[in-house]
Amino acid sequence: MAKTILGIDVGYDSMKLAMVKKGVLKKYAIIPMPENMVREGHVVSPESMGELIRKTMKEKGIHCNDAAIVLPNETVFIRNVIMPQMSAEQLQVNLPYEFRDYINSEMRTYYYDYAMIRTEIEPPASEGENSEPQNAGRSMELMAAAVPVSMIEEIRSYLRKAGLKLKRAAPTVSSWQGLIRWCGNPENEYCILDLGHQAIRMYMFNGDKHIVTRELEVGISRLIQLIADTASVDEHLAEIYLTENHEGWQTREECRSAYENIAVELMRALNFYRFSTPETKLNDIYLCGGGASIQPLCDVIAETIGMNIHRIDELVPGGERIENCAILAQAIGITLEEGR
Numbered sequence: 001m002a003k004t005i006l007g008i009d010v011g012y013d014s015m016k017l018a019m020v021k022k023g024v025l026k027k028y029a030i031i032p033m034p035e036n037m038v039r040e041g042h043v044v045s046p047e048s049m050g051e052l053i054r055k056t057m058k059e060k061g062i063h064c065n066d067a068a069i070v071l072p073n074e075t076v077f078i079r080n081v082i083m084p085q086m087s088a089e090q091l092q093v094n095l096p097y098e099f100r101d102y103i104n105s106e107m108r109t110y111y112y113d114y115a116m117i118r119t120e121i122e123p124p125a126s127e128g129e130n131s132e133p134q135n136a137g138r139s140m141e142l143m144a145a146a147v148p149v150s151m152i153e154e155i156r157s158y159l160r161k162a163g164l165k166l167k168r169a170a171p172t173v174s175s176w177q178g179l180i181r182w183c184g185n186p187e188n189e190y191c192i193l194d195l196g197h198q199a200i201r202m203y204m205f206n207g208d209k210h211i212v213t214r215e216l217e218v219g220i221s222r223l224i225q226l227i228a229d230t231a232s233v234d235e236h237l238a239e240i241y242l243t244e245n246h247e248g249w250q251t252r253e254e255c256r257s258a259y260e261n262i263a264v265e266l267m268r269a270l271n272f273y274r275f276s277t278p279e280t281k282l283n284d285i286y287l288c289g290g291g292a293s294i295q296p297l298c299d300v301i302a303e304t305i306g307m308n309i310h311r312i313d314e315l316v317p318g319g320e321r322i323e324n325c326a327i328l329a330q331a332i333g334i335t336l337e338e339g340r
Helices: 046-060 088-099 149-161 172-183 220-231 235-243 246-251 253-276 295-305 325-333
Strands: 004-010 014-021 024-032 066-071 077-084 110-121 138-148 165-171 189-195 200-206 209-216 284-288 308-311
Touching (some): 004 046, 014 046, 014 325, 024 046, 024 325, 066 149, 077 088, 077 209, 088 110, 088 138, 110 149, 138 149, 138 165, 149 165, 165 172, 172 189, 172 200, 200 253, 209 253, 220 253, 235 246, 253 295, 284 325, 295 308
Parallel strands (some): 004 066, 189 284, 284 308
Antiparallel strands (some): 004 014, 014 024, 077 138, 110 138, 189 200, 200 209
8 A cells, every 4th residue: 555645535415535644644625526426326427527636636735646445335246255265366266256146247347356354264064073074174254345347447537537546446344444443443343324415324343344234215415405495495505504504404393303213214223233133232333424513413313322422533543633524534544454
């Protein structure tokens, strides 16, 4: 990994750039995205995107050659798999078959990669005084990922336009793993709750091992639409009303009801996770995303789920000193490929 690298997180409503050197954030930018620039995770105009990044880097004095980018959730398949121990070359041949039930198109139209979780010795198939020893082969537990070749080529295209070289492209869970490895405890369980614009996602981890992601098809955009309809203003103005608490909109009854609905949906998702993972001892939730800046929403979530609520700042190196840390966390985390 390069000593200085630019983390890029492309969202529907904004793009985040974070220039990080040895785990320390040096410069950053948060740029509103042009309307309809991103559709279903794909950048509609790579040339316009490249120009936007190049222009922003120039304006913010960001000087960097290498980039690490967060792959959009909509385009990536992720699986934890256990496979017999094999070489990297053998894995490249066998990994595609782990996704045959998920990918409808030709498997060769995807790139496949993996991160090692652990290796283990499989116990003998039979035990007993008179039994013959069985071959105790090694197995590997991997976090495997598949991403369309077209997505990587799209990213390379707009990064070249911006004067950047792609050094790393990884799913969102890799951003959170990077943060947990730097600032977390491998013995703890984590729920990272991303209060995003289009959706709310709950990422569950045991240490830095990703267990599962739950997605709620409701995001901050629903609050914005509610304000737009109630106040008879356009969505752009409604977003300002919400984020800046114009005329107390954050604490109005209409929004309070929406917060409660969101919190109840989160509670249901947590209850399902506990039911399906009875050994869990999850007690801590870390809030990030644009919604983390809406304090009344965070308060209602805390009241409803009754767990320890933290800011994502606690998992970001120097996070307590970083303005807009909740929004920048993914862009920072994707640069932290290895722990300290």
